[in-house]
Amino acid sequence: MTQGIRLRRTHMVADTIRVPGGTEVVLAGWVQRRRDLGGIIFVDLRDRTGLVQLVFDRERGTPAAVMEAADHLRNEYVVAVRGEVVARAPHTVNPKIATGEIEVVVADLDVLNAAKHPPFPIEDGIDVEEPVRLRYRYLDLRRPQMQQMLRLRHQAYRFLRRFLDDHGFLEVETPILTKSTPEGARDYLVPSRLQPGSFYALPQSPQLFKQLLMVAGVERYYQIARCFRDEDLRADRQPEFTQLDIEQSFMDMDEFLHLMEEMVAGLFREVAGIEVATPFPRLPYREAMERYGSDKPDLRFELPLADVADAVRGTEFRVFQDVLARGGVIKALVAPGCAGYSRKQIDELIQFVAPFGLKGLAPVAVEEGGFRSPVAKFLGDERLRAIAERAGAQPGDLVLIGAADRQVVLPALGALRNKLGHDLGLIDTSQFRFVWITDFPLLSYDEEEGRWVAEHHPFTMPRWEDVPLLDTDPGAVRAQAYDMVLNGYEIGGGSMRIYRRDIQEKMFTALGFSREEAYDKFGFLLDAFEYGTPPHGGIAFGLDRIIMILGGGQSLRDCIAFPKTSSGADLMVGAPSPVNREQLDILRIQVRQPEPTAPKA
């Protein structure tokens, strides 16, 4: 093998179709494939830009020693070659690769490194278990699809930074070693060696720092920020994730939302060639819940929930009457073209909503000139007709009626709506339907804690006209909060912030904190509010998910260079891992055994 670099690369593979025929190039990369056709050796060479065919042929001038070396090449060997770019004979043109009209006749070859046979082929569409891909991530990342994902993320970041730079936003870094914040998810902790018994926490978001930057007069801030949450990892969560974190002063909510729309529309246009209309529609939280059963509705299909309470009021059907009597709701959802569903198919739908607490669905099959339904005998045709009408059902459709408390029915039918959208092929996957969800409730009542808790976080500004309600009817206060939703995913969320100490204190009171507790938890922020804090607000976008959507991917793990499994493990480097006793001693911490070997006195 060659020691060091003798042949200095002059071109990337993709450049070879842009040079005149006969140009001498030096290329470097990996052997994708090698074939020996009667003494002529063909090698597909891969670099970051693509594939090109190398030809080793005595007749066309490849020296004997180079032929000999080429004979030993295997997949994934690392090579540099010097050769001449020539047009291929018409019948050998390969339309499947970008460089398929040319080939490189090799005059010189350096084998830079050998390679063992890889555990899976370096190509897309492979059928390999994910743990194997993650363990050999450095090979997995060689696949074109993963390289494309890395490029996409790079381009997205570049666009976003330029947009924000051009609009006067300053990139500022905030600490990773910071303070454990109450009122959030679980923190990752970092023991301090210099202050034993004390801990840093990794930030769940730079929330407090970005607000303090507004107090500091930065006026417009952004950061592509790593955030951390020690949650029980669902299939598609990561313990560390990347946010585009933005905060601004002196803009009102309208102005800010328009700017963010412009940015996101620009991103989709620039990076993926997708045209997105602005302004984005806005949907108040309550309307989103009533109509789609979700605060992140997928608007690529309509299929709204219909309120059919009026149509069934006063019947003898006990289930509906009981629900209405205790203030519940009765909602209907249409499954288009499903009038012929069997009992078994309907049971599957009922089983699907069960985990949401919804105990049943009343099906009504709409047929030409009539209805079929187990509840027909209670309701009668006229009421069934009213239901079908309200639900917008046509003959051939199946109407599914859910009756229970509002907080049960809406999410259950919302999820069912999504399921039907997917299963019945109602979703136009070429569409990108953005919507702002606004007017979230500021507070919700936590039965367990027996107090009001912040829906977003305790720094969210109420609507000005609702501020007095903080004292009298906290549940009715609407927040100046907003989520950007795309195709059923929440891709960003934020709010205008409280910037006056009097309102912040009102908020803490509503949350049930004493003055002392509030100061204990957020004293530095309350202090800061007294020194001239401008009106401000911001947003954070989940970049991993945006990259996933832009790249047409299915899993966050495929959009992160070195992701962790659902148990938080990095299978490649083997993290987390046990550490030396001395490392813990120096931090003055110890691991507690799950089962003490001896009972304590």
Added chain:
Amino acid sequence: MTQGIRLRRTHMVADTIRVPGGTEVVLAGWVQRRRDLGGIIFVDLRDRTGLVQLVFDRERGTPAAVMEAADHLRNEYVVAVRGEVVARAPHTVNPKIATGEIEVVVADLDVLNAAKHPPFPIEDGIDVEEPVRLRYRYLDLRRPQMQQMLRLRHQAYRFLRRFLDDHGFLEVETPILTKSTPEGARDYLVPSRLQPGSFYALPQSPQLFKQLLMVAGVERYYQIARCFRDEDLRADRQPEFTQLDIEQSFMDMDEFLHLMEEMVAGLFREVAGIEVATPFPRLPYREAMERYGSDKPDLRFELPLADVADAVRGTEFRVFQDVLARGGVIKALVAPGCAGYSRKQIDELIQFVAPFGLKGLAPVAVEEGGFRSPVAKFLGDERLRAIAERAGAQPGDLVLIGAADRQVVLPALGALRNKLGHDLGLIDTSQFRFVWITDFPLLSYDEEEGRWVAEHHPFTMPRWEDVPLLDTDPGAVRAQAYDMVLNGYEIGGGSMRIYRRDIQEKMFTALGFSREEAYDKFGFLLDAFEYGTPPHGGIAFGLDRIIMILGGGQSLRDCIAFPKTSSGADLMVGAPSPVNREQLDILRIQVRQPEPTAPKA
């Protein structure tokens, strides 16, 4: 106070000099100063772009209610104003501010927030203890100097990213929650909840990940990466710091260093208007040590160390003879114009070198026609003349001679050289003198551990011609490593990496690792090397320090938005801090008391 934003900002303060006289503007910002001159109120309004004078004057049309409101303004109040930009009368022009030729006559005012009197004035050159500044960092950051630092960092990042984008480098994020690495500084640890007893470590650098990205075929990578080291914090260290981390494949060292020079020269030109000549000079490590007593020499002044061993060989001066007999060195340094130094002044210099282990300095005052020196009686005029000549001393200069082991004399005189450079005003502070230090030794012998250890890290490539010496004379092996040094600071460092498993194993053997230990520590990297690893290398730049130098600052803390003290504390948010018992329980760790209350059996 106004609820929300009634007056929507139309211009920034700095824009006011770019609009025609008579333009109506809405400005927003902070009250820097308020003066009442006989019923006319002048307010200096500050936003991120500067200061402008607001005039509240009944005679010029300010409504009475606005006059009344303006009367209540105090420093750091947050306001929005609508008014007309007008030229100032010539005798009232203020040349000290950029907008000094105009003022804004106010027609409308919103007080957005009030402010308490700040604990220190919001201006540069204040004399405030650093802990107070750090506690009220959100006020400290309002000062023009700090705002300028934030802008400078932003501009630097933008330039660096664009340069690297334009040169085909891909920005890739690497994990923050990763694996504890042996052979480095102390790691920050993060207990894992899902795998109790196991820990993540925060990365000291993305070293292994960036090498794995090269294995993955990314070819050119960069990241502005947060790094962490749990070291005993010296005055100017931070537990978390920011590196520009770069790695590339298929370039040799020359090509790569030239690219990095081009980038850094571009940065200085674009961000600070400083022209830097390229290519940078290169100085082998050995030469740097012999000539300047440092591997990060400040080349803004010359003042080299001179080897004067030959000039004193064979004298009867026992100190020198002993040193030479045991293989030590005798080096001289000139203190220009210091021939008249008193005994006391010379003693101070001797005390300065003492902590380096150098027990004394022999002074030789060079005078017109002769020498004054306590060692004159041992050496005689002829030898003193030879010494002065070698050291390049002129009449009026003081020559200082150090004699001891090489590893004592060189750093001691190197530090003394820096001290003299500063104290004698030899440094042209307008200069930016870059130099590459190259050819570092690959290994150094650790007496304590009784083995060779890596000078840089165990993945550094030896020079090819030195590879065989790994087996026979490890101390003589030179590394393909390089530091970029500017004005006495190491601002970047890197190396070409080992990319072949056989050489990596040789390296581990030289470090005294068994095959098993090596695999245990770095198995995933050794594995990766077998699947087609390209030749690669990289560098990491210390961005905090570069920003410090570009901004003319003195302390890293002034270049970081939210820095920590030398005990690792964030005085603003109060981190690190004690956490709830439940937080520790859930992680299955506990804090050990410093003094056990009862002795263990």
